[in-house]
Amino acid sequence: MSNSMKYAVALAAAMSLTAVSAEAQSGNINAKATVLAPITIAQGAELDFGNVLPGVNKSVAAASGATAGRFDLTGVTGANVNVSFTLPANLASGANTLPIGSWDGCHNTIANQAGCTGFTPSAGTTSANFVAGALYVYVGGTVSPAGLQPAGLYQANVTLNAAYF
């Protein structure tokens, strides 16, 4: 092998060792998020069963009762919202309890029960939409006092949870 050939072979060998890849490739994705203003929830009205008699069930209809409970929600116009409740099993007066036999609900995009969409608060999550940036959720139910139900003022908290989806 001539000297020039030896030199070329050595050079080629060196290049193969040192000429690391220049093969660089790129790929893209996006990072993305949708920002929404927080949902606000205010107490619009308490659910009030009024006077009840021992042994006589009493109901307040969410869609029509004048004393139905109401939650006033605001959110981003057009956004979807899931609504759920934390509901008491009883109203309480000290150590005495007054069972709530069933729950009744409806929601509307205006502060009016007429034409509201009914649902069952105890059944889980209900979906709605902030069509005009507001949602009004009405709550009713039925209390079932025992025949020997002690007299007193019975009450409990009803909690509404809301989240965009």
Place this chain on the structure above:
Amino acid sequence: MPRCVTFLLFTACLLARPLAGQTQVSGVRDLSFGIVIAGVPATVAPGDPVKSGQFYLRYVTGGRARVRLTLPATLNRVGGGGTMPISFRNGDAFVLGTAPGSVPSSFNPGGLLNYRFTGSADANIYLGGRVTPAAATASGNYTAPVVLTATFF
């Protein structure tokens, strides 16, 4: 210089580089935070099967790649009108080969990753992160590109 020497040099150069079509880098899935509430930070874990970002790399079994991610510091509101900080920490990314029994290897997406294709010729890189919208952040869609650049050896 003799013709055979020129050929030898040319061949040596070719052998030192990956062949065209042998390598692949592609974005598979966006890093999606979904709905975030103004004023409430949100995090996506790199292992989130739906929200984490994903890249796909292909080379040759036994080959090596040096991987660098170009990460945004803010997401930009689509249509203008605002930005939202986004950040990444050590462990917000991991690489996982496709061979059976491959074990995920976490790394800092802000640094360099040197990866060897062991047991398979391809791998996926998953990316998480966090956004910290201010309370006054304008509602809307925010986005920014994430670029993965891989150099193959």
